[in-house]
Amino acid sequence: MKRLWRSMPLRLALMLVVLFGTVSLLSLAASYAFTRAAFEQSIRDDLAQDLAGFRAAPSARAVAALVQAESKGTDPDRLVLSYVTRTDQIFGNGAVGRDDEGFHIISLEEGRAELKGEYLALSARLYGGRLTIARSRAEIEALQPVFLNILWISLLPTVLIALSGGLILARRSQRHVEVIRGALERMTGGDLGARVVTGRRWSDDLLRIGTTVNGMAGAQERSVMALRQVSSDIAHDLKTPVQRVSLRLEALAEAVEDGQAAELVAQTRDEVDEISAVFQSLLQLAQVENGALKEQFAPVNLAQLCQTMVEVYEPTASQRNQTVMYTGPDEVSVQGEKNLLGQLVANLIENALRHTDEAAQISVAIVQTPNEIILSVTDDGPGIPKSEFDRVTQRLYRLDRSRNTPGNGLGLSLVDGVARLHGAKMELNDADPGLRVIIKFAT
Numbered sequence: 001m002k003r004l005w006r007s008m009p010l011r012l013a014l015m016l017v018v019l020f021g022t023v024s025l026l027s028l029a030a031s032y033a034f035t036r037a038a039f040e041q042s043i044r045d046d047l048a049q050d051l052a053g054f055r056a057a058p059s060a061r062a063v064a065a066l067v068q069a070e071s072k073g074t075d076p077d078r079l080v081l082s083y084v085t086r087t088d089q090i091f092g093n094g095a096v097g098r099d100d101e102g103f104h105i106i107s108l109e110e111g112r113a114e115l116k117g118e119y120l121a122l123s124a125r126l127y128g129g130r131l132t133i134a135r136s137r138a139e140i141e142a143l144q145p146v147f148l149n150i151l152w153i154s155l156l157p158t159v160l161i162a163l164s165g166g167l168i169l170a171r172r173s174q175r176h177v178e179v180i181r182g183a184l185e186r187m188t189g190g191d192l193g194a195r196v197v198t199g200r201r202w203s204d205d206l207l208r209i210g211t212t213v214n215g216m217a218g219a220q221e222r223s224v225m226a227l228r229q230v231s232s233d234i235a236h237d238l239k240t241p242v243q244r245v246s247l248r249l250e251a252l253a254e255a256v257e258d259g260q261a262a263e264l265v266a267q268t269r270d271e272v273d274e275i276s277a278v279f280q281s282l283l284q285l286a287q288v289e290n291g292a293l294k295e296q297f298a299p300v301n302l303a304q305l306c307q308t309m310v311e312v313y314e315p316t317a318s319q320r321n322q323t324v325m326y327t328g329p330d331e332v333s334v335q336g337e338k339n340l341l342g343q344l345v346a347n348l349i350e351n352a353l354r355h356t357d358e359a360a361q362i363s364v365a366i367v368q369t370p371n372e373i374i375l376s377v378t379d380d381g382p383g384i385p386k387s388e389f390d391r392v393t394q395r396l397y398r399l400d401r402s403r404n405t406p407g408n409g410l411g412l413s414l415v416d417g418v419a420r421l422h423g424a425k426m427e428l429n430d431a432d433p434g435l436r437v438i439i440k441f442a443t
Contacts, residue, residue, distance in 0.1 A: 013169065017162045024155050032147045039140045040120065047122040049339055050133045056346050058316030060127035064091040066312045067131070076115055078136050080105055086128035096121070096132050105134060117141075176206045180213060187217055246272045294421075300341055302375065302441075303332040306364050309345045313353065321358045324349060328366030332373055334441050336422045344418045348377035348437050351412065356381030356434070373441040380434040389428045415439070 057063040067083040071093040080094035105115040121134035186194035196210035249269040352362040427438040
């Protein structure tokens with residue numbers, strides 16, 4: 001086990017697990033921070049859009065009516081709308097109070113007291129009163145347990161599986177490495193016939209190493225065998241002549257009795273005996289060596305939304321002797337975000353009121369067909385030249401005659417953007433006289 005824990009495959013597995021875990025944690029932390037910031041920014045944007053929608057109301061009474069209408073059926077645990085008029089009348093589904101401990105939100109529903117939880121709020125003075133819109137941070141706070149669950153559900157099993165897989169691979173690899181090591185030890189011990197026995201389940205890298213070791217062992221064995229054969233052949237071939245020389249020297253020694261010659265013969269016999277001993281030793285040695293924002297969409301009653309917006313703008317229109325009316329069914333459902341769709345309708349009505357003269361008529365209509373839902377806002381004002389249709393949806397673009405009127409050139413740009421987000425298409429048509437803005441929602 002000690003060798004197993006020190007094996008390269010397990011170390012690589014541990015390194016990959018650590019690397020994967022670190023990257024996953026960093027990615028998850030970045031995703032959590034980004035998602036949390038995106039949620040919070042989305043709530044702030046929603047608050048700003050909500051406030052902008054209420055700012056479009058022409059009077060305090062219109063704001064109060066709009067707040068009262070929007071707060072009906074709205075859960076104060078999710079969204080709090082509060083409008084306190086200059087006479088201290090409160091409209092909406094909640095009220096904001098403050099004491100030494102900070103701000104508190106009190107529900108106006110019967111039987112409800114202080115609302116718990118944290119809220120992001122936006123407040124502004126409007127027609128002498130104070131409008132407050134607060135959205136719950138519950139979705140943001142719910143992100144942490146969700147991401148922790150993701151961490152435990154995804155990362156921990158992955159780490160355990162990776163470690164288990166690494167351990168299994170390390171054990172298998174260790175067995176294969178032991179086969180190679182054993183073969184090398186036998187070769188080192190003189191067993192030139194030792195080979196690495198590979199199998200079908202061997203990995204390619206170890207299989208190549210085993211094949212290479214076997215090839216090296218075969219070449220070494222052939223070289224050694226060739227050398228041994230040469231040594232043996234030399235020993236065999238020279239053994240007989242050396243023995244013959246030794247016998248002749250022995251006969252010569254018997255013939256030479258005394259003197260210098262006898263001494264030379266004796267010395268030569270000794271040298272030949274040594275040569276013979278060397279060859280004998282070679283022969284004996286030779287014998288020994290042979291062994292790897294649309295998620296928030298929900299059904300929205302577009303007809304009811306249009307009716308509400310018409311009611312909101314009726315007081316303003318009446319002051320200029322203008323008429324705002326709605327024609328169409330009482331219930332038409334589209335998939336979308338309610339506040340954005342409300343902003344779309346409000347912008348169209350407000351543009352029509354702003355760019356028409358007194359006694360103008362503005363019509364908000366919905367027509368439902370099998371394939372689409374058509375929302376149109378039509379006025380009988382001066383309209384827009386057809387040559388400008390493509391340009392009026394550009395940001396900050398305004399007609400020359402509109403530069404002295406209130407506005408910023410973003411109304412139709414926002415309408416076009418909201419329509420695109422909802423998969424709808426905006427069209428501008430000449431109402432002759434006036435302008436007709438058409439929004440087509442696919443069903």
